[in-house]
Amino acid sequence: MADPTGVTVSTISRLPKLLKIHEAQILKVWMDEQLASLSRRAGLIGDAELRAQSKNFLSEFHKATQSGSLEDISGPQWASAKALLADICRSRAEQGFTPMETASFVLSVRGPLMDRLQQEYGNDAAGLAAEMRSSNLLLDKLALYTAEVALQNRETIIKRQQEEMLELSTPVVRLFPGVLALPLIGTLDSARTQIVMENLLQKIVETEATIAILDITGVATVDTLVAQHLLKTVAAARLMGADCIISGIRPQIAQTIVHLGVELQNVATKATLADALFLALQRNGFSVQRLAKESAGAK
Amino acid sequence: MQTTTSDRLTVRAEEDVVKVRQATRSLAQKTGLNLVDQTKVVTAASELARNTLVYGGGGEVLIEAISDGMRSGVRLTFEDKGPGIADIELAMKDGFTSGTGLGLGLSGAKRLANEFRIESRLGEGTTVVITKWKG
Ligand SMILES: Nc1ncnc2c1ncn2[C@@H]1O[C@H](COP(=O)(O)OP(=O)(O)OP(=O)(O)O)[C@@H](O)[C@H]1O
Ligand SMILES: [Mg+2]
Numbered sequence A: 001m002a003d004p005t006g007v008t009v010s011t012i013s014r015l016p017k018l019l020k021i022h023e024a025q026i027l028k029v030w031m032d033e034q035l036a037s038l039s040r041r042a043g044l045i046g047d048a049e050l051r052a053q054s055k056n057f058l059s060e061f062h063k064a065t066q067s068g069s070l071e072d073i074s075g076p077q078w079a080s081a082k083a084l085l086a087d088i089c090r091s092r093a094e095q096g097f098t099p100m101e102t103a104s105f106v107l108s109v110r111g112p113l114m115d116r117l118q119q120e121y122g123n124d125a126a127g128l129a130a131e132m133r134s135s136n137l138l139l140d141k142l143a144l145y146t147a148e149v150a151l152q153n154r155e156t157i158i159k160r161q162q163e164e165m166l167e168l169s170t171p172v173v174r175l176f177p178g179v180l181a182l183p184l185i186g187t188l189d190s191a192r193t194q195i196v197m198e199n200l201l202q203k204i205v206e207t208e209a210t211i212a213i214l215d216i217t218g219v220a221t222v223d224t225l226v227a228q229h230l231l232k233t234v235a236a237a238r239l240m241g242a243d244c245i246i247s248g249i250r251p252q253i254a255q256t257i258v259h260l261g262v263e264l265q266n267v268a269t270k271a272t273l274a275d276a277l278f279l280a281l282q283r284n285g286f287s288v289q290r291l292a293k294e295s296a297g298a299k
Numbered sequence B: 001m002q003t004t005t006s007d008r009l010t011v012r013a014e015e016d017v018v019k020v021r022q023a024t025r026s027l028a029q030k031t032g033l034n035l036v037d038q039t040k041v042v043t044a045a046s047e048l049a050r051n052t053l054v055y056g057g058g059g060e061v062l063i064e065a066i067s068d069g070m071r072s073g074v075r076l077t078f079e080d081k082g083p084g085i086a087d088i089e090l091a092m093k094d095g096f097t098s099g100t101g102l103g104l105g106l107s108g109a110k111r112l113a114n115e116f117r118i119e120s121r122l123g124e125g126t127t128v129v130i131t132k133w134k135g
Helices: A015-037 A039-044 A047-067 A076-095 A099-107 A110-121 A125-168 A190-207 A224-239 A251-260 A273-283 A292-298 B014-031 B035-054 B105-112
Strands: A173-176 A179-185 A211-218 A243-247 A268-270 B002-011 B059-067 B072-080 B115-121 B125-133
Touching: A015 A047, A015 A110, A047 A076, A047 A099, A076 A099, A076 A125, A099 A125, A110 A125, A173 A273, A179 A190, A179 A273, A190 A224, A211 A224, A211 A273, A224 A243, A224 A251, A224 B035, A243 A273, A251 B035, A251 B105, A268 A273, B002 B014, B002 B035, B002 B072, B014 B035, B014 B059, B014 B072, B035 B059, B035 B072, B035 B105, B035 B125, B105 B115, B105 B125
Parallel strands: A179 A211, A211 A243, A243 A268
Antiparallel strands: A173 A179, B002 B059, B059 B072, B072 B125, B115 B125
16 A cells, blocks of 8 residues: 555555564464453363464464555455465364354454554544554454355355265165165255165165165155155166065155155055065065964063 | 234255245144144145246245134245246146156145145246145
């Protein structure tokens, strides 16, 4: 913002100069304040890490104010200060800070900076007001930027967890030689069904299973899309040489499917997983018998 | 007809269809619908919300608890400003789909609800209203 003609001298910020001369003092006051206000969440971040982050931020902030605009943080001079903030966001997200708490890191430097400006300007009220105004706007912009990055990080983390859940929640269980079961839980959207189907087909090949039980006890809603996914899975399994049984169809779901008009005619259906296993064993030539003598003896 | 509570949801992504189902289920429970009727209206909501998303390009769903003095129920209004439906009679036929579905969503939703109304204009959008009464 330095104007070579010297005409707008009064608008030249003294912020860079202050940061340079008083960096150590500002850092000390800022650290004290942060430690005091962070005390309740002290477990989340170590003092040494907080000090390093604060020191680095002040130094990047100083560099950026020296060469870059104080009104616009989108220029290349602000890139490395912003990269540092993004880094801090990442580690704070892992530590469990909320996006607002992370953004308040930037806002909390306001106090120490304003104190310094006040001392610097002394009786020059107009100069101080102008400088405070521009510094405040600048800090607001950096805080908003931080909040935005922190929110994005949070969304990324949630997405990743969802993806991990997808994989976790689609186990294929071997119930008996030749019999696989797939307990389906939650929402059967397209992404998840794809994973489910691939898992199942792979297991059918690996185990040479001839029967696969798709258990929908844990599926809240069976609409046409879910039905279509189920039918596709059944058809694909059949191509791999395995017949499917759909189990866990609760009475209210059965009625709804009928009204919907979905036909599961070519698929065996059973009310419970136990019934389905029983049918699977029968089909594979096994029969289940109670050993009368021994079970009586055991009691 | 009297509306006791209402909730408006936007449908712009697959997750929103899940939210419509959840909001419908919770209101159906509050209204006192039995488990079978809850399941029916939630399933119909799922169909219509997905149509709003897939064919209507997104839109809004109004979820209301209503009462006509004699009985109470749940009314759902699905509204989009999409391409509209050229031939409603055809779209309502079991098995008709212009996409890759089973073609059972619209006709199925009609069978699952007590009242069903569809309005559509080419180039302007589609509105579907269903009501499920208690008892
Ligand atoms: N909101 C809408 N806007 C435009 N067209 C629609 C809309 N809703 C339905 N349609 C048309 O009506 C057809 C039939 O809809 P329906 O819900 O019955 O079947 P589907 O969505 O194709 O398959 P399914 O619902 O069984 O998965 C659709 O394929 C589509 O062409
Ligand atoms: Mg549909």
